[in-house]
Amino acid sequence: MKNYSRQRxxxxxxxxxxxxxxxxxWVYERVREVxxxxxxxxxxxxxxxxxxxxxxxxxxxxxxxxxxDGNSSPHxxxxxxxxxxIADAPLKNDFLAAAALESGFIPDTSVYIVYGVCAxxxxxxxxxx
Amino acid sequence: MKNYSRQRxxxxxxxxxxxxxxxxxWVYERVREVxxxxxxxxxxxxxxxxxxxxxxxxxxxxxxxxxxDGNSSPHxxxxxxxxxxIADAPLKNDFLAAAALESGFIPDTSVYIVYGVCAxxxxxxxxxx
DNA sequence: CCTAAACTAATAATGATTACTATTTTATTA
DNA sequence: TAATAAAATAGTAATCATTATTAGTTTAGG
Numbered sequence: 001m002k003n004y005s006r007q008r009x010x011x012x013x014x015x016x017x018x019x020x021x022x023x024x025x026w027v028y029e030r031v032r033e034v035x036x037x038x039x040x041x042x043x044x045x046x047x048x049x050x051x052x053x054x055x056x057x058x059x060x061x062x063x064x065x066x067x068x069d070g071n072s073s074p075h076x077x078x079x080x081x082x083x084x085x086i087a088d089a090p091l092k093n094d095f096l097a098a099a100a101l102e103s104g105f106i107p108d109t110s111v112y113i114v115y116g117v118c119a120x121x122x123x124x125x126x127x128x129x
Numbered sequence: 130m131k132n133y134s135r136q137r138x139x140x141x142x143x144x145x146x147x148x149x150x151x152x153x154x155w156v157y158e159r160v161r162e163v164x165x166x167x168x169x170x171x172x173x174x175x176x177x178x179x180x181x182x183x184x185x186x187x188x189x190x191x192x193x194x195x196x197x198d199g200n201s202s203p204h205x206x207x208x209x210x211x212x213x214x215i216a217d218a219p220l221k222n223d224f225l226a227a228a229a230l231e232s233g234f235i236p237d238t239s240v241y242i243v244y245g246v247c248a249x250x251x252x253x254x255x256x257x258x
Numbered sequence: 259c260c261t262a263a264a265c266t267a268a269t270a271a272t273g274a275t276t277a278c279t280a281t282t283t284t285a286t287t288a
Numbered sequence: 289t290a291a292t293a294a295a296a297t298a299g300t301a302a303t304c305a306t307t308a309t310t311a312g313t314t315t316a317g318g
Binding site for chain 2: 058059060061062066112113
């Protein structure tokens with residue numbers, strides 16, 4: 001069903017080495033440092049595959065890019081509207097099930113994104129005014 | 130700052146009349162029934178504006194489209210991986226603040242999306258097998 | 259009525275993502 | 289260690305949701 005490829009391994013390694021929740025393009029640039037002639041399509045295909053198999057997480061914050069997270073255990077994301085950063089935040093475990101109680105819906109993953117302004121951007125704002 | 134326009138009013142009306150969390154394209158088709166020569170760009174611009182001002186909610190489930198929700202009060206969304214439907218689900222109120230406790234992040238909105246399979250799709254699956 | 263800011267229709271441009279194709283790699287079996 | 293089929297890849301072209309542009313129209317306030 002699924003064969004080994006050093007391209008995929010490199011992609012996973014890059015993802016596991018960061019917590020910035022990168023885009024496909026960012027992953028592509030980093031992987032190129034190891035496999036210079038890797039194709040952008042290969043990066044997209046593998047990220048798609050890995051997120052469908054549950055090994056990684058795919059996150060849409062609505063900034064026009066798909067973001068990826070090597071940590072697929074349940075946690076929330078804090079997305080800063082100003083700098084665009086996506087940070088991790090803890091999440092009570094029983095929440096996923098509780099939210100889906102309704103109507104026979106069978107949950108597998110969840111993405112919880114909190115929009116707002118991060119501490120750093122808030123500090124900069126205060127400096128200016 | 131913000132002027133009245135009947136295009137924007139029609140867009141809000143369409144959004145408030147449904148709970149399917151439509152895309153810009155869907156809203157466009159519905160508004161055209163009332164204002165036949167409305168421009169798609171106008172729909173996009175207004176939806177963007179309204180979601181930035183907090184009057185509506187913008188939701189990315191990762192299906193390649195941006196979805197919109199006329200109900201901007203905090204609630205979770207159940208996104209079915211098979212039929213693509215997005216349903217509403219209740220959400221404990223204090224959750225938003227709790228998830229953002231960390232590091233001085235100041236939350237404004239949150240989008241909580243649970244991925245899985247809805248009851249209907251699950252029933253169909255059982256019929257087949 | 260006048261004016262400036264906000265808005266619109268129509269259309270062109272953008273750019274992230276996906277599709278396609280010929281070639282190469284992987285895993286398996288003899 | 290060949291032979292083979294499934295899975296992957298590089299490179300490139302195509303897609304299409306969204307954004308930008310522009311000339312003209314509408315709104316609101318004095």
